Amino acid sequence: MKNFEFINPVKLLFGDGQIAKIFNEIPTNSKVLMTYGGGSIRKNGVYDQVIKALEGFDVVEFGGIEANPDYSTLIKAVKICKENKIDYILAVGGGSIIDGSKFIAAAAKFDGDAWDLIVKQLPIEDALPLASVLTLPATASEMNSGGVISRRETKEKYPFGSPLLFPKFSVLDPTVIYSLPKKQIMNGIVDTYIHIVEQYLTTTDHYMVTDRLAEGVLKNLIELSSTLMADGTPDYDTCANYMLTATMGLNGWTSMGATADWATHMIGHELTALAGLDHGLTLAIVYPATMKVMRKEKHAKILQYAERVWNITEGSEDERIDAVIAKTEEFFIQVGMKVRLSDHAVGQDVIDTIVERFEERNQNLGEGGIVTPAHVRMILEDRL
Amino acid sequence: MKNFEFINPVKLLFGDGQIAKIFNEIPTNSKVLMTYGGGSIRKNGVYDQVIKALEGFDVVEFGGIEANPDYSTLIKAVKICKENKIDYILAVGGGSIIDGSKFIAAAAKFDGDAWDLIVKQLPIEDALPLASVLTLPATASEMNSGGVISRRETKEKYPFGSPLLFPKFSVLDPTVIYSLPKKQIMNGIVDTYIHIVEQYLTTTDHYMVTDRLAEGVLKNLIELSSTLMADGTPDYDTCANYMLTATMGLNGWTSMGATADWATHMIGHELTALAGLDHGLTLAIVYPATMKVMRKEKHAKILQYAERVWNITEGSEDERIDAVIAKTEEFFIQVGMKVRLSDHAVGQDVIDTIVERFEERNQNLGEGGIVTPAHVRMILEDRL
Numbered sequence: 001m002k003n004f005e006f007i008n009p010v011k012l013l014f015g016d017g018q019i020a021k022i023f024n025e026i027p028t029n030s031k032v033l034m035t036y037g038g039g040s041i042r043k044n045g046v047y048d049q050v051i052k053a054l055e056g057f058d059v060v061e062f063g064g065i066e067a068n069p070d071y072s073t074l075i076k077a078v079k080i081c082k083e084n085k086i087d088y089i090l091a092v093g094g095g096s097i098i099d100g101s102k103f104i105a106a107a108a109k110f111d112g113d114a115w116d117l118i119v120k121q122l123p124i125e126d127a128l129p130l131a132s133v134l135t136l137p138a139t140a141s142e143m144n145s146g147g148v149i150s151r152r153e154t155k156e157k158y159p160f161g162s163p164l165l166f167p168k169f170s171v172l173d174p175t176v177i178y179s180l181p182k183k184q185i186m187n188g189i190v191d192t193y194i195h196i197v198e199q200y201l202t203t204t205d206h207y208m209v210t211d212r213l214a215e216g217v218l219k220n221l222i223e224l225s226s227t228l229m230a231d232g233t234p235d236y237d238t239c240a241n242y243m244l245t246a247t248m249g250l251n252g253w254t255s256m257g258a259t260a261d262w263a264t265h266m267i268g269h270e271l272t273a274l275a276g277l278d279h280g281l282t283l284a285i286v287y288p289a290t291m292k293v294m295r296k297e298k299h300a301k302i303l304q305y306a307e308r309v310w311n312i313t314e315g316s317e318d319e320r321i322d323a324v325i326a327k328t329e330e331f332f333i334q335v336g337m338k339v340r341l342s343d344h345a346v347g348q349d350v351i352d353t354i355v356e357r358f359e360e361r362n363q364n365l366g367e368g369g370i371v372t373p374a375h376v377r378m379i380l381e382d383r384l
Numbered sequence: 385m386k387n388f389e390f391i392n393p394v395k396l397l398f399g400d401g402q403i404a405k406i407f408n409e410i411p412t413n414s415k416v417l418m419t420y421g422g423g424s425i426r427k428n429g430v431y432d433q434v435i436k437a438l439e440g441f442d443v444v445e446f447g448g449i450e451a452n453p454d455y456s457t458l459i460k461a462v463k464i465c466k467e468n469k470i471d472y473i474l475a476v477g478g479g480s481i482i483d484g485s486k487f488i489a490a491a492a493k494f495d496g497d498a499w500d501l502i503v504k505q506l507p508i509e510d511a512l513p514l515a516s517v518l519t520l521p522a523t524a525s526e527m528n529s530g531g532v533i534s535r536r537e538t539k540e541k542y543p544f545g546s547p548l549l550f551p552k553f554s555v556l557d558p559t560v561i562y563s564l565p566k567k568q569i570m571n572g573i574v575d576t577y578i579h580i581v582e583q584y585l586t587t588t589d590h591y592m593v594t595d596r597l598a599e600g601v602l603k604n605l606i607e608l609s610s611t612l613m614a615d616g617t618p619d620y621d622t623c624a625n626y627m628l629t630a631t632m633g634l635n636g637w638t639s640m641g642a643t644a645d646w647a648t649h650m651i652g653h654e655l656t657a658l659a660g661l662d663h664g665l666t667l668a669i670v671y672p673a674t675m676k677v678m679r680k681e682k683h684a685k686i687l688q689y690a691e692r693v694w695n696i697t698e699g700s701e702d703e704r705i706d707a708v709i710a711k712t713e714e715f716f717i718q719v720g721m722k723v724r725l726s727d728h729a730v731g732q733d734v735i736d737t738i739v740e741r742f743e744e745r746n747q748n749l750g751e752g753g754i755v756t757p758a759h760v761r762m763i764l765e766d767r768l
Contacts (some may be wrong), residue, residue: 001558001624003399008392014641015387174385206621208604209628216596223592237590240385244593244640253637256628257398 001207001257008252010143011169014244016236018171019046019133022053022090025169026131030088031058033081035101037065037093044179046135050092060084065093068272068279069100071115071151074107081108081128089130091167094184095139095191098132099147102165105130117160118149124162133171136180137243138188138280140195140250142170150273157273159265172247174239185228186336187280189242192249193221193331194283197305198261199254201291202367204300207258211304214254218309220245225335263365264290267376270354275346284332284339289382290371291325297370341383351380385591385641392636394527395553398628400620402555403430403517406437406474409553410515414472415442417465419485421449421477428563430519434476444468449477452656452663453484455499455535458491465492465512473514475551478568479523479575482516483531486549489514501544502533508546517555520564521627522572522664524579524634526554534657541657556631558623569612570720571664573626576633577605577715578667581689582645583638585675586751588684591642595688598638602693604629609719647749648674651760654738659730668716668723673766674755675709681754725767735764 013021026032032054041047051059062077080086081104091101107114109126116122134142141147146161177185200214220241227238234242248254267290268282277285295302299321306312306324315323332339341347358365358373365371371379397405410416416438425431435443446461464470465488475485491498493510500506518526525531530545561569584598604625611622618626632638651674652666661669679686683705690696690708699707716723725731742749742757749755755763 001399001621001628003402005395005397007395011389011391012640013389015385018387206625208607208625209600209632212600212604213597216593216600220592220596237385240641241590241592244385248593256396257624 001205002259004257006252006256007163008143008166010166010251012143012172012247013169014172015240016173016175018173019049020053022050022131022133022171023056026054026057026088026090031060031084031086032088032090033060033062033077033084033086033104035062035065035077035089035091035093035097035104037063037067037097039063040179041092041135044135044176046092046133046176050090050133054090060086065097065100067096068148068150068157069096069103071118071149072153074100074103074149075114077104078107078114087128089128091130091132092135094134094136095141098134098141098167099139099149101130101132102127102141102145102147103149103160104128105165106160106162115151118158119156121160124160124164127162127164129168130165131168131170133173134243135176136184136188137177137246138184138191140192140247142167142172143247143251148269155273157269159269172243174236174243177239177243178233182229182336187278188246189221189225189228189280189335190284190332190337191280192246193218194264194287195249196254197287198265199258201298201301201305202259202261204304205259210254210256210258213248215305215308217245217248217254222309222331225331229335259367261290261367263294263371263376266365267354267379270357271346271350274350274353275344277344277346281337281344284335284337285341285344285383286379288325288329288332288339289379291328292382293375293378294366294371295321295325339383341380348381348384351377351384354380385589386643388641390636390640391547392527392550394550394635396527396556396631397553398556399624400557400559402557403433404437406434406515406517406555407440410438410441410472410474415444415468415470416472416474417444417446417461417468417470417488419446419449419461419473419475419477419481419488421447421451421481423447424563425476425519428519428560430476430517430560434474434517438474444470449481449484451480452532452534452541453480453487455502455533456537458484458487458533459498461488462491462498471512473512475514475516476519478518478520479525482518482525482551483523483533485514485516486511486525486529486531487533487544488512489549490544490546499535502542503540505544508544508548511546511548513552514549515552515554517557518627519560520568520572521556521561521630522568522575524576524631526551526556527631527635532653539657541653543653556627558620558627561623561627562617566613566720571662572630573605573609573612573719574664574668574716574721576630577602578648578671579633580638581671582647582649583642585682585685585689586643586645588688589643594638594640594642597632599689599692601629601632601638606693606715609715613719643751645674645751647678647755647760650749651738651763654741655730655734658734658737659728661728661730665721665728668719668721669725669728669767670763672709672713672716672723673763675712676766677759677762678750678755679705679709723767725764731768732765735761735768738764
């Protein structure tokens with residue numbers, strides 16, 4: 001096991017009716033920027049509950065943050081923070097809103113060109129305190145200190161992060177799932193699944209603790225997915241277990257002292273930036289090929305994954321690996337994904353651009369930089 | 385799933401050589417009380433490493449805290465804190481030292497009779513900041529906000545806790561395990577195992593997330609125990625995985641939204657207070673009977689435990705339950721425990737006193753208070 005430092009100070013307020021507790025968690029007399037997206041929170045009652053919980057605070061609203069939050073949108077909120085001397089941000093939404101709000105929190109305390117925090121990865125030395133009310137389980141942004149933002153102008157999408165960007169608290173009310181479109185649940189299931197395998201399906205250097213955690217999360221996702229994706233509204237316990245499972249997908253618990261991959265995410269970000277595909281969808285498309293192309297390097301761990309997560313124990317090692325790659329792809333299809341680039345009118349030109357970008361940046365991916373731009377080409381061409 | 389609040393802000397510094405990082409974690413100019421036990425840290429090199437890491441700080445030492453830390457010892461340290469205006473406590477040791485230091489941290493900021501914090505459970509409203517260097521994996525005190533202290537004078541032992549008592553940071557260096565006596569490793573394995581089953585082997589109300597976490601910890605303990613208990617020094621990865629597993633046994637991760645039992649711990653505390661048995665040993669003695677006596681109430685969860693942790697799937701439900709109770713007891717014996725009260729010269733008189741104590745306090749135990757004093761009698765008499 002590698003040496004590591006771990007901290008995750010996020011307070012979770014979990015359960016039906018917890019939104020009302022916001023009032024006691026935000027310091028009195030705070031001037032609050034309430035951020036949200038396209039307005040679904042007005043339909044499902046969350047907006048009203050949050051506004052009620054914020055009675056007595058001076059609140060400025062900033063709606064309209066889009067999926068894959070855009071720099072040009074967020075920078076408007078940064079201006080509002082500076083002009084209005086905002087001292088607390090409450091993000092009400094899914095991963096895009098929370099990620100975007102983390103950028104706003106950092107940029108509001110930064111004097112230079114805020115895009116440099118992203119593209120030059122300048123150290124984030126100060127940030128407004130922020131908290132979240134989660135409305136869409138998927139990214140675990142509600143319990144981590146990172147985010148991803150896009151710049152459509154230049155078709156770019158990059159991750160960023162800082163320990164200063166952990167939410168002070170996050171409200172996880174499972175009833176928000178009742179009104180989610182199935183497509184968003186589908187994306188969230190796959191996003192969480194890939195978060196875990198990116199941290200798990202690497203090497204077998206004795207990470208017993210994180211391995212068991214990761215396998216537990218994957219098994220829960222598989223077990224929960226059919227109920228979540230069935231017609232009609234899922235029951236409370238299914239929603240609650242799914243919400244907590246999604247949060248565990250990327251809250252740091254499964255990465256303590258372990259190696260991590262993240263090649264699929266980096267390739268997926270490029271697919272979103274260049275072709276506009278949903279984040280979860282890009283992962284479902286790419287991951288089966290990541291397993292296939294890197295099967296030699298990931299050999300031992302794929303076998304462990306096959307046995308412990310999918311109970312595949314029959315056949316030769318190669319047969320078991322083939323079987324579990326097929327099983328993984330089949331799972332994404334069963335959840336509802338169309339897992340080929342051709343299903344989404346993405347062709348060779350996009351692949352060429354992506355590979356060129358990694359070549360230009362001289363950027364290898366994956367655990368120990370084992371995924372070269374040539375591998376990226378093989379991975380994407382496998383998915384045509 | 386029940387509603388819950390969760391927070392665990394402890395920073396872990398994990399790995400070989402991490403003790404040196406203490407210097408950067410404690411605020412400059414702090415006056416530090418360094419607490420420790422009977423002197424094993426002088427033999428294994430930890431004392432020297434800590435002293436070196438504290439160079440530049442004003443340090444007062446307080447050694448001699450015993451296993452099952454005693455009120456009369458700790459109150460001397462409280463006096464030292466007040467007289468010397470101590471503003472940071474660094475506990476160097478196992479659960480007893482860290483638990484005792486949590487009491488010192490709270491009592492040093494309390495003006496009344498500090499025993500009332502324990503016996504009357506007065507709210508802890510202020511505490512000195514504290515941190516730990518763990519030398520004995522077992523209690524997870526390094527990553528939680530509770531403790532247990534004893535008063536030999538009156539043969540009492542009680543738990544206490546407050547969010548103010550989370551360590552600011554804890555150093556987990558797996559190499560400290562190299563020099564541990566096997567008896568202490570044995571106690572730690574069983575302590576961790578019982579921590580988990582106290583949080584897990586209760587009801588089956590759909591706690592999918594915490595169930596998988598708990599089952600993972602139990603399987604790791606079973607897998608690690610033979611290497612840990614074999615003759616000679618265990619390898620680094622075994623020690624590292626065990627240390628992290630023990631911390632996960634009681635850091636709150638496995639109790640989110642789940643029901644908890646703790647009857648075995650409460651009965652075990654009485655056995656330690658009255659008969660002086662080691663904490664881990666009391667748990668190994670009591671737990672098989674807790675399963676046996678409460679088998680009807682825990683029916684469904686025992687079956688889940690049998691299947692998922694011990695792969696017991698053959699036979700009728702009753703046969704599987706019998707088999708897994710036997711298997712659990714056998715595991716404690718294999719680890720090295722003598723699991724009968726008669727093995728330790730504890731007889732009916734101690735049982736009578738324990739039952740009387742619970743009767744006098746009108747105290748039911750277990751999930752939902754299902755374990756009555758009459759059940760406690762059945763449990764203990766089964767273990768004669």
